[in-house]
Amino acid sequence: MKLQKKMLTVLLILMMFVVAACSGNGGNDGANSSSSSNSNKKNSSNENVSLRIMWWGSQARHDATLKVIELFEKKYPNIKISPEYMGNDGYFDKLATQIAGGNPPDLMQLGNNYPDYVSKEALLDLSPYVGQEISIENFDQNVVEAGAMNDKQYGISLGSNVLGLVYNKTLMEQAGLEPLKENMTWEDLEAYGKDAVTKLDGKFAFADQSFFTHYLNYFLRQQDKTFYRDEAVAFNQEDVEKWFDMWSNFRAAGIVPSSEASASMSETSPDVSLLVQGKVLMSLVWSNQMSGFQSAMQDELGVSLLPTAKDEKRSGLWIQPSQFMTISKESKHPKEAALFINFMVNDLEATKILGNDRGIPGSEEVRNMLSGDGSDMDKKIYEYFNTAAGVASSMDRELPNIGEFDGQLNNAAMSVGFDAKSSAEAAVDVVTAAEAAVAKSK
Amino acid sequence: MNQIVAKQKNRTGHHDRSGIHPIVKWWKRNSTAYLFLLPWFLGFFALTLIPMISSLYLSFTDFNLLTPSNWVGLDNYDKMFNHDPRYLKSLQVTFLYVFSSVPLKLGFALLVAMLMNKGIKGLGIYRTIYYIPTLLGGSVAISVLWRKMFGGGGVINSFLLDTFGIHAPDWVSNPKYALSSLVALSVWQFGSSMIIFLAGLKQIPQDYYEASQIDGAGKFRQFLNITIPTLSPVVLFNVIMQMISSFQAFTPAFIVSGGKGGPLDSTMFYTLYLYLKGFSFFEMGYASAMAWVLLVIIGIFTALIFASSKRWVTYGDGGE
């Protein structure tokens, strides 16, 4: 009996623990509660305001962004910013859960997937703050437009990227190969590759990137087609078939590795890159990842423009503003949030700290300041970016639900590579997938 | 079992007459057990049940995570079986995985547990070494590692080539073999099952063996007549839990394939597809429907194993 009583006491304590924890706020900070007070009043500039901001990145980006927040808080002592930062693993899962749970951060870093959030009404229209809190005076027009949809401004770009053909300069010189010529056509490149593999001793000229979504879009754009235009799919089966056939030729000629050797090496980051392992000479990489690739290897890298097409209607290249800072529709303090965005993209001290980590900044003034900074690779990237910007044609809107399409393009490309489907059949799959992605967004 | 209850009734003797309220009677009979179960009841009703029921409700909607959902009836279920080849592929991949990895992993775990149980010097260190892969769990390093082990020029292939002169395929990149490399990963992380077997072996009273030795039984007879029957509740546990967790396997495919289930959907596990649908493609309603179908599948298999257990599991308490 005595023990039974003891048992009961233990249970009661347990329950009290639960109840106490339920009723109290568990000692967490007041960021949420304080931001909800006084929400209906107009915010005078002296009122204390706290904002939450969320971004993904790695060590360098976290360090820099935290410094910028500190600077901002010094300049605006009444605004307190609580940062929530993490790697890109799980970032969008957490964000979606927070939005679905009615607890979104005020400021969110989004990628080119931001239209997915616009169509689900999660983002605030920033137009009222543009020209007021947020200055876009020094911004390139295309960079501003990239953050706008349906005549509303939803995001301000934190940096732009461009695709580049990255080559292993050391390996090229060792093999006694000539440097890449400017304005090479696809045919020139193939010829160069065929020559290269004879001198490369078992290595390959290019990585197989037939499944790389934006590479295919580059190819389509040269024919003045694209994934998505005027709210519809703007390419057809024949276009994709040509693309797959070209890669089949490369494979047959032995200038790209077999699918089996490359299926798990997507070249999307240094850990899955044959370029980094020194097994291929060239591979297509986004400009913001180039320094990551360089710092993962000893050989020196160079960057060159992508091949042109003989019958090309326009340059396939485009400047891609990536990584947008957006404000949640639920934010109680959009004005202050807008002030922070402005600080991030225009303040010279802040932008110097942030550097090119999120891509090349959209403000010309900032770009001019930064262009002399950084490592050798950073300078190479800047130089390449300027060259690319000179040739690039205007960008197209990203295909909606591109994540899902990406997986299906990957499957289609692999099924050609592994001889499971003909290029015509695979091309049909790609068009079907694109149409489904567009249909889903409506 | 009834004795406990009877004893309690005796202790509180004077209440135990006919004519008292049935609820009181019920409580008298069950109070001890229900008090022991109180934490579980609190957890079940307050924390587990509500999210489960919400997900069941969501499975009949087009919930896209961010905007309010609409009722769509059985559409999600219909789409799953009639209009989604990738779903069927994921089902197939998962069944293959479950039926190959569970027996292999448990067989290996039991074998090693028996070896590790006694009689070898340096056992502590061996045991720790064999447990290390399990400690690595879902570490980010696994993906890089697995390509190093099973990739084209990886450790396994170099070994096969140098020792036997066999040119083996790339186990990770080839859609025909990618799944088998994940089965290997699962077997390689057999440590948890091994620990449970070890704990079970340790619980067998030593005098059982002593007694049978006196009767002149050999090692193999001992294994059949003592080890297997006394260990059978633990075997049942491992079989059911491995089955459930293999049906829900997510991390290995997510990490090794970079979250894509490739190449060619050959490692597109059920829950990986469910996760992609729910979080990456914004179809949480559909994902919820998938989850409930999986629950039914797992439930059927669990029930079948339990039904069969009456034939091969013996408990120390004599129950079934």
Add this chain to the structure above:
Amino acid sequence: MVSTIKNYRILLKHLLIIFFGALMLYPVIWMIMSSLKPSQLIFSDLSLWPSQFTLSNFADGWKGIAGRGFGIYFWNSLIICAFVIVGNVISCSMAAFAFGRLDFSLKRLWFALMLVTIMLPQHVRTIPQYIMFKGMDWLDSFLPLISPKFLATEAFFIFLLVQFIRGLPKELDESARIDGCGPVQIYLRMIMPLALPALVTTALFSFMWTWDDFFSQLLYLNNSAKYTVQLGLRLFMDSTGESAWGPMFAMSVLSLVPSLILFFSMQKYFVEGIATTGIKG
């Protein structure tokens, strides 16, 4: 003659164990070696043995992000793990005792429901659960990670302990009952000590799974002062940009240490076992 054959067999046994042991160990050796390579060699130099050694990855990693060192992440993970272990051991063993040793109405129903709770994939429960914890104002605290464990939500351990408790000979309880023990005493004095190997297993797995857990920690912890080891490791990783691979590997190696120590110190409970020394009929 006989003894040499026996020796050969022992040798063979050892060789076999060592051969498989090498397969088991390879990953950790590779990880340690990678953590000692300068960043530019981790993926480009394919040999196991580094051509250059450096400890800077450990220094950079331990320094952490913006002055918040990795030590804090270790501390946070350890606190969460400690609470989870206590919670699981107490609440799951109580439930398991009821299911394994007591007789009560609706037992089969509750047992079946308990198993059903682990058959539904976690991903679809995430959002309702998040909303619940938000309603309790528990976000950005350890409570969503700890408190469910005190309420026996880990059916895995309940089932595990039930199987072990049911494996214990029933005569033991009966003799205890003759000595005048009630169910609570049987639970505390008989079953718990006898099920020690299973309880140690519960503690060990609770630690490992909590230590390795990433997604729920990511979801419920916002302030980086509360981040755990797994969150800290992911702070180095950005596959869309530039990852800090070196520090990530270095800290991954360190993150194995607590689990290893725990396993090593707890394994004597598997070796010695209680059943052999404790009670005999």
